[in-house]
Amino acid sequence: MRIVVLMKAVPDLVEEIELTADETGIDREFLKFVVSEWDAQALEEALLIKDAAGADVVAVGLASDPDIDQALYTALAKGADSAVKVTGGEETMLTGDRAALLAGYLAAEPADLVMTGVQAADDIDGQLPPMLAAHLGQPHVSVVVAVEAANGGVTVRQEFAGGLVHELAVQLPAVIGVQAARQAPRYAPITRIRQAMQAGGLREVTAAAATAAPAPTVRRMFRPEQASHAQMLTGSADDVATAIADLLRDRGLVKG
């Protein structure tokens, strides 16, 4: 089974996010980029399938994403069999453009199973898995918390609000949007990532994009109004602890 895991580089949310001067986009220049956490979950789940049933796991990213090489080498260090950088598109965070380009890649190098994160933090125009599946004409399931090979297809667990789970039998080829892997993503030692880098081996493939869905027009971006911002408690940890203890006592939530 050939499993393609799609990886997106997204701004690290711990960083201060700056807007572009015209305030219609994120200023990407000084941002730190990391692999979308749900894509890391998708990779882990793909590697679990490989461990259990055997699979050819291919990590795929867009060449135009910042720091994508690091992400793909890390995937190789974790156990992906190969890695591909897709060229042929401009740098874009729009899911519509990304899905169209990746559909072009997958038409040229088809997968039995595509796995990727259920969403990315910078999705504006929707999530990748269903868009890609619609281009490919394949079935898809999102918000998935387990994928296992079974009867020539896969069995997936799809999660709903409150933790209700539907187990579905899905024929291949298919696209799965992963919410969480069955176990926390494995750790790749830095030495192994370095080895992967030294070995090189990222393959570049130029893809011809499918016709993207129409995108919304960004009028402006802004930070949420701070009208209801928390009253900040300052001072030492001890001062803040005293203030919080008082707040709880005033409401009768703690004794003493």
Added chain:
Amino acid sequence: MGGNVLVLAEHDGKQISDATYELLGAARDLAAALGGQAEVALFGPRDLASQLGGADVVVSVDHPALAEYLPEAYEQALTAVLAERSPRLVLMSTATAGLDLGAAAAVRWQAPLAAAVTKLEAAAGEIVATAQILGGKVLAELELPGERAIAAVVGGTYPAAAGQGAGTPEVVEVAPPAGLDRLRMSLVQVTEPPGGDVDITTADLLVSVGRGIESQDNVELVQELGDALGVPLSASRPVVDAGWLPKTRQVGKSGLKVKPKAYLAFGISGAPEHLEGMRDADLIIACNTDPGAPIFDVAHYGTTVDLFDLVPALTEKLGR
């Protein structure tokens, strides 16, 4: 049909979800502004139309494959309904069905989609959506031009009451597409969420921990505070996914909704999916070293003191 707004109904086979009523309330206002009517696409048991008195029209597709939510079956039914009804705007929630269907419909129906919407405005045929990105740190104002558009709306954005009318909508039946008889997926079984060791939804006070805690060992530190206060620990999703606390402790969209008298959040950023589960708490106190963390937009009190300093200090103050 030019200005109609169509809501995708969610249900469990018996009950229409609150999220559906939230969307229907919004649809009524938007349809009025666009000069159209509020329609609901109802897949599965047609008798649920009786719970949709807030709609002008219920568009029903009934077929055994639609009895329970199944992504491929719902997608086919939705495609058929969109072709037949040509609404100006489709509303879905950002729950599981919305995450499955919205972006697929954007391609199949060739319509722009706005994800994670927290505000919608319509005037003179123009639709503008405000959407959250980057874990709620940035909002984007999006124009949805053209004749058709899709918005996936964050749960809790609109009150459910506005969608719970007592009218008798016209029920329009759309023939089930033939593809429903040759689906490439099937429902094997439904598993209810695990029963609780403790019930965090009934606690007056919750001590909640997020990824800022860094490791399972460190959870112990917060557990000591919980023990000192005699209250259970709750958590954000990553803490549960990592296996540091059981699923029964998860607060948020895919966990539990809680409304304690006080909610203490340690190392939780306040992503939209987490806020959905706790923003109605009477008192929210958040500890996060990032002054720009979105949790501070819903918290009543906040501090950027390091949780590893604050938690032991609090345990000492409050311990009995």
